[in-house]
Amino acid sequence: MQQLQMVDLKRQYHKIKSEIDTAVLNVIESTAYINGPEVNHFATELAAYLDVKHVIPCANGTDALQIALMALGLKPGDEVITASYTYIATVEVVALLRLTPVFVDVDSDTFTMNIDSVRKAISPKTKVIIPVHLYGQAVNMEPLIALAKEHNIPLIEDNAQAIGSSYTFSDGTVKKTGSMGTIGCTSFFPSKNLGGYGDGGAIFTNDDELATTLRMVANHGQNKRYYHEMVGCNSRLDSIQAAILRIKLRHLDEYCDARRTAADYYDNAFKNNPKIITPYRAPYSHHVFHQYTLQMKGVDRDKLQQQLAERNVPSMIYYPVPCHKQNMLKEYGTANMHLPVTDMLQDCVISLPMHTELTEEELSYITKNLLEAIS
Numbered sequence: 164m165q166q167l168q169m170v171d172l173k174r175q176y177h178k179i180k181s182e183i184d185t186a187v188l189n190v191i192e193s194t195a196y197i198n199g200p201e202v203n204h205f206a207t208e209l210a211a212y213l214d215v216k217h218v219i220p221c222a223n224g225t226d227a228l229q230i231a232l233m234a235l236g237l238k239p240g241d242e243v244i245t246a247s248y249t250y251i252a253t254v255e256v257v258a259l260l261r262l263t264p265v266f267v268d269v270d271s272d273t274f275t276m277n278i279d280s281v282r283k284a285i286s287p288k289t290k291v292i293i294p295v296h297l298y299g300q301a302v303n304m305e306p307l308i309a310l311a312k313e314h315n316i317p318l319i320e321d322n323a324q325a326i327g328s329s330y331t332f333s334d335g336t337v338k339k340t341g342s343m344g345t346i347g348c349t350s351f352f353p354s355k356n357l358g359g360y361g362d363g364g365a366i367f368t369n370d371d372e373l374a375t376t377l378r379m380v381a382n383h384g385q386n387k388r389y390y391h392e393m394v395g396c397n398s399r400l401d402s403i404q405a406a407i408l409r410i411k412l413r414h415l416d417e418y419c420d421a422r423r424t425a426a427d428y429y430d431n432a433f434k435n436n437p438k439i440i441t442p443y444r445a446p447y448s449h450h451v452f453h454q455y456t457l458q459m460k461g462v463d464r465d466k467l468q469q470q471l472a473e474r475n476v477p478s479m480i481y482y483p484v485p486c487h488k489q490n491m492l493k494e495y496g497t498a499n500m501h502l503p504v505t506d507m508l509q510d511c512v513i514s515l516p517m518h519t520e521l522t523e524e525e526l527s528y529i530t531k532n533l534l535e536a537i538s
């Protein structure tokens with residue numbers, strides 16, 4: 164057995180190597196490195212996959228969130244509600260734009276924002292809500308959309324961890340995550356479910372006017388070259404990345420299925436163990452397992468990680484410090500907020516290797532060693 168990794172990009176690449184190599188070489192030969200035809204083709208294909216009107220590619224997922232906030236024309240001090248239990252990028256852009264992050268707790272079973280907490284956090288200053296589809300699970304969007312409509316607050320979906328996932332509404336309608344809010348954002352960081360071979364990101368919307376503004380913001384505030392209407396930024400997806408992502412997009416559903424199959428194996432191996440809570444799959448969410456994250460009960464987590472490492476089983480803590488406690492945000496005074504579920508999860512979660520190439524032999528080795536370590 165090869166050395167286990169949290170994410171195995173090499174084996175995945177080797178399965179599509181000839182197609183990828185040809186596509187990359189074609190871009191190099193074409194010299195259309197910036198905003199070449201591959202970028203437009205990819206945007207069109209991704210829009211069709213997600214069933215959204217506009218896809219605006221950009222440089223990374225963090226930029227996607229920043230551009231989304233910039234396009235909404237917010238003022239310093241406007242409040243943005245999001246979960247503290249997320250990757251820092253979701254919140255960093257809020258602080259960068261001098262907006263005020265307002266944190267809500269998550270549900271312990273889904274790891275995603277608790278909708279009642281969002282309702283309580285809404286104030287006259289609330290100008291955006293950012294639901295994060297964490298670990299590949301969709302936020303409970305139906306009540307959130309209703310709440311946002313009631314207060315006329317735009318939703319920016321952080322879909323960096325859940326591209327390929329979908330949400331089923333009570334009337335049976337199914338929509339892809341990232342396509343339900345006012346704006347959706349994603350990342351093509353290599354380890355994401357749709358990952359390039361470098362950085363990349365994209366913004367989605369069904370609103371024509373907003374799409375024009377988003378494109379302007381991402382392109383130095385201009386629609387017409389050298390006529391700059393607003394302060395923007397420079398955020399583009401490379402043509403080489405677009406060419407790679409076009410190929411990988413065709414495999415995205417199959418990649419999500421491979422992750423779900425690995426999750427099934429883990430679930431089965433760990434079920435009924437009193438020290439382990441396996442990830443819950445909400446009935447409305449098509450979970451695409453960006454991460455496979457357990458909650459360990461009555462287990463010394465540091466010791467467990469060390470024991471796993473000794474047996475060459477990698478593991479990670481996503482995330483050891485929740486956003487509201489990060490020094491980055493100390494001026495907002497959020498460190499002592501009462502977010503009991505977030506604080507509880509921070510101390511007990513552990514993520515296991517999760518990618519598209521896990522074999523039964525590897526899964527058996529990982530699960531056997533984890534069970535032995537806690538027995």
Ligand SMILES: *Cc1c(COP(=O)(O)O)cnc(C)c1O
Nearest residue numbers: 223224225250252253323350352
């Ligand atoms: C990865 C990630 C981002 C940022 O994406 P980058 O491409 O690394 O900038 C934002 N939000 C979440 C939830 C993420 O997991």
